[in-house]
Amino acid sequence: MTTFKDLGVHPEICAPLERKGITTPFAIQEMTLSVALQGTDLIGQARTGSGKTLAFGIPVVQRSVSPKDSDYVDLPQGKPQALIVAPTRELAMQVSAEISLISEDRGLRVLTVYGGAGYEPQIDALESGVDIVVGTPGRLIDLANRKVLDLSHVHALVLDEADEMLDLGFLPDVEKLVTLTPETRQTLLFSATMPGAIVALARSYMRHPMNIRAESSTE
Ligand code: ADP
Ligand code: MG
Secondary structure (H helix, E strand, O other): OOOOOOOOOHHHHHHHHOOOOOOOOOOOHHHHHHHHHOOEEEEEOOOOOOOOHHHHHHHHHOOOOOOOOHHHOOOOOOOOOOOEEEOOOOHHHHHHHHHHHHHHHHHHOOEEOOOOOHHHHHHHHHHOOOOEEEEOOOHHHHHHHHHOOOOOOOOEEEEHHHHHHHHOOHHHHHHHHHHOOOOOOEEEEEEOOHHHHHHHHHHHHOOOOEEEEOOOOOO
């Protein structure tokens, strides 16, 4: 049986997963992890509940430079290294919980931002330094417009539950966010379904993405 370690996952990420009893990768994770860990752009399609969060979360966390790494001092201090965009507050919070779990032993700072909450705590956190930002499109754009969210050092961008972002009318906001990040970034797009508008988004903003679809994903 394949383990996370077999797929190249760092021991500091395997350890917190094991503490939660997560030891065997789900299909979408087994199919995407070794590719995404290399920095390749990737489109992952699998049904709801199939484990897409860790399929992008592990590569994002592993490829972020940790304060424990010697090259951390070379980074522009406190600027987000990774951005994860999710359609709703609830989904952003769920994603953030999993990312925080696997970031624990790496010492990375994770911030969740969404609308309907006060700006001050989010601005304070951004000003004190954050490595990974998880958020909903509208609030992310607001914070970028206010110049407190600097996306110019993002090396990994995740568009999570892309079909739901389309349904909620967020594609223009998502496109705006994409253009605020460097073209050299790794882009990971995950979705339960692949409507034409999402395929077109991927074509415009991703570089030779690998397409991976796990069995029994919904049409
Ligand atoms: P999706 O985004 O595809 O809808 P999630 O990433 O939210 O699915 O995962 C659904 C649930 O499965 C979560 O509670 C998550 O912690 C759990 N999970 C993910 N991967 C594994 C795994 N390899 N082993 C056990 N549980 C897992
Ligand atoms: Mg999900």
